[in-house]
Amino acid sequence: MIVVTGATGQLGFELRRILNNAVSGHSRGDSKPAIFLDSKALNLRNPEQIKNVLADLRPTVLINAAAYTQVDKAESEPEIAQEVNVNAPAHMARLAHDLGFRFIHISTDYVFDGRAREPYTEDSPISPQNIYGQTKATGERAVLEALPSALIVRTSWVYSSHGHNFVKTVLRLAKERKYLRVVFDQVGSLTYAHDLAQTLLRARDLSGIYHFSNEGVSSWYDVACAVKRLKNLSLEIEPILTRDYPTPAKRPLYSVLDKSKLKSALNLKIPHWMESLEKCLKEIS
Numbered sequence: 001m002i003v004v005t006g007a008t009g010q011l012g013f014e015l016r017r018i019l020n021n022a023v024s025g026h027s028r029g030d031s032k033p034a035i036f037l038d039s040k041a042l043n044l045r046n047p048e049q050i051k052n053v054l055a056d057l058r059p060t061v062l063i064n065a066a067a068y069t070q071v072d073k074a075e076s077e078p079e080i081a082q083e084v085n086v087n088a089p090a091h092m093a094r095l096a097h098d099l100g101f102r103f104i105h106i107s108t109d110y111v112f113d114g115r116a117r118e119p120y121t122e123d124s125p126i127s128p129q130n131i132y133g134q135t136k137a138t139g140e141r142a143v144l145e146a147l148p149s150a151l152i153v154r155t156s157w158v159y160s161s162h163g164h165n166f167v168k169t170v171l172r173l174a175k176e177r178k179y180l181r182v183v184f185d186q187v188g189s190l191t192y193a194h195d196l197a198q199t200l201l202r203a204r205d206l207s208g209i210y211h212f213s214n215e216g217v218s219s220w221y222d223v224a225c226a227v228k229r230l231k232n233l234s235l236e237i238e239p240i241l242t243r244d245y246p247t248p249a250k251r252p253l254y255s256v257l258d259k260s261k262l263k264s265a266l267n268l269k270i271p272h273w274m275e276s277l278e279k280c281l282k283e284i285s
């Protein structure tokens with residue numbers, strides 16, 4: 001049985017959608033192949049609850065789709081980010097070791113400093129520039145120390161039709177105003193949470209660190225323009241520099257992930273970011 005934490009998040013939502021569809025297409029014998037836990041059913045700040053719930057459920061695979069993901073807020077709440085992004089995954093990895101289940105954990109492009117000019121591989125040196133990235137980097141290390149057979153997939157710029165993300169923010173702002181300023185000097189790769197979820201399920205027997213995003217690269221400005229074009233929005237979008245849009249947390253200017261390792265391990269063909277964006281936007285009215 002697969003257990004998924006963070007059931008209400010973007011990735012949790014897409015995992016549920018895929019796994020529930022798989023069940024409805026199956027025979028009755030497979031009636032409970034997955035359980036989805038929200039932050040009430042499994043609060044990652046509560047180590048005792050984590051232990052009791054997992055000892056009780058006895059998963060075969062645990063996918064940790066929960067995380068402290070508020071990048072700017074983490075600057076003023078480092079202790080909470082540490083609890084959720086470091087202590088809890090390390091605890092889950094130790095339980096996976098002791099109880100004998102597989103553990104899949106998700107990390108981020110923000111473990112890198114953004115000074116590279118070519119895609120980051122799994123072996124590129126990490127040097128996070130903000131608290132969120134630091135906690136995710138420490139979380140990766142702690143998980144692999146406790147459970148070398150864990151799978152950690154680093155991803156970037158995640159969005160879906162569900163939850164909070166940049167794509168939905170553009171759509172919301174387009175209803176409220178005529179004009180938008182968006183940074184064009186941060187370059188990365190969008191990841192449709194649905195594509196990530198499908199890939200994680202295919203990758204579940206791998207161990208170590210792998211990178212995944214959609215194909216292609218873009219700036220946030222390019223993403224906003226693509227949303228405008230695909231949704232036919234009447235919105236003027238001005239490209240601006242990161243330094244003209246100060247935020248509490250510093251972001252890497254370049255965070256493209258090299259996905260060769262995962263692509264060759266799974267013989268994987270990944271959709272281009274625009275193809276997946278178009279698919280996702282069809283679900284949003």
Ligand SMILES: NC(=O)c1ccc[n+]([C@@H]2O[C@H](COP(=O)([O-])OP(=O)(O)OC[C@H]3O[C@@H](n4cnc5c(N)ncnc54)[C@H](OP(=O)(O)O)[C@@H]3O)[C@@H](O)[C@H]2O)c1
Pocket residue numbers: 005006007008009010011012038039040042043044045064065066067068069084106107108109136154155156157158159163164193
């Ligand atoms: N979003 C991105 O752009 C991005 C980029 C790179 C990597 N990632 C990584 O990808 C993974 C999935 O991200 P996502 O975008 O799906 O995240 P998300 O939509 O922000 O969802 C986060 C989930 O974590 C849960 N959570 C937060 N604190 C919790 C706690 N104390 N106990 C239990 N659950 C808690 C939230 O539940 P509540 O809503 O109930 O708090 C929510 O379900 C994360 O590991 C993230 O670091 C994300």
